[in-house]
Amino acid sequence: MARPQILVVEDDPTWAVLLADWLGARYRLTAAGDGAAALAQVNAQPPDALVLDLHLPDMDGAEVLTRLRAMPAGRMIPVVVFSSAAHDVTLVRRLTALSEPGPLLFAAKGAKVDGLLSALRRALG
Secondary structure, X not given: OOOOEEEEEOOOHXXXXXXXXXXXXXXXXXXXXXXXXXXXXXXXXXXXXXXXXXXXXXXXXXHHHHHHHHOOOOOOOOEEEEEOOOOOHHHHHHHHHHHOOOOEEEEXXXXXXXXXXXXXXXXXX
16 A cells, blocks of 8 residues: 655755654655745645645745645645644634635644654544
């Protein structure tokens, strides 16, 4: 059985390396360093799930999420928001409203990798 394809959207090189280390053994990974590159990759080859940082150089994660859900290829892709702001209740509510109809989960940066892996498992069903 093929490993699920995960698109990691992260502009910080340190976090990008950590995510590759944490996820590379379980998933096939592609990466994007900004929102525009992520959306182009989704359009070209939709992943099974997306790990999304909220602070990107060209647009914030809410804008990426809004544009993703407007794309036929991105409407139902599960998204795991991986951010230091993942526990901000107001932000979580705002992003959840933007995410319809696709699944949206949250994992906090700085926490143990188990939280991210658990969110990805739930996102992928």
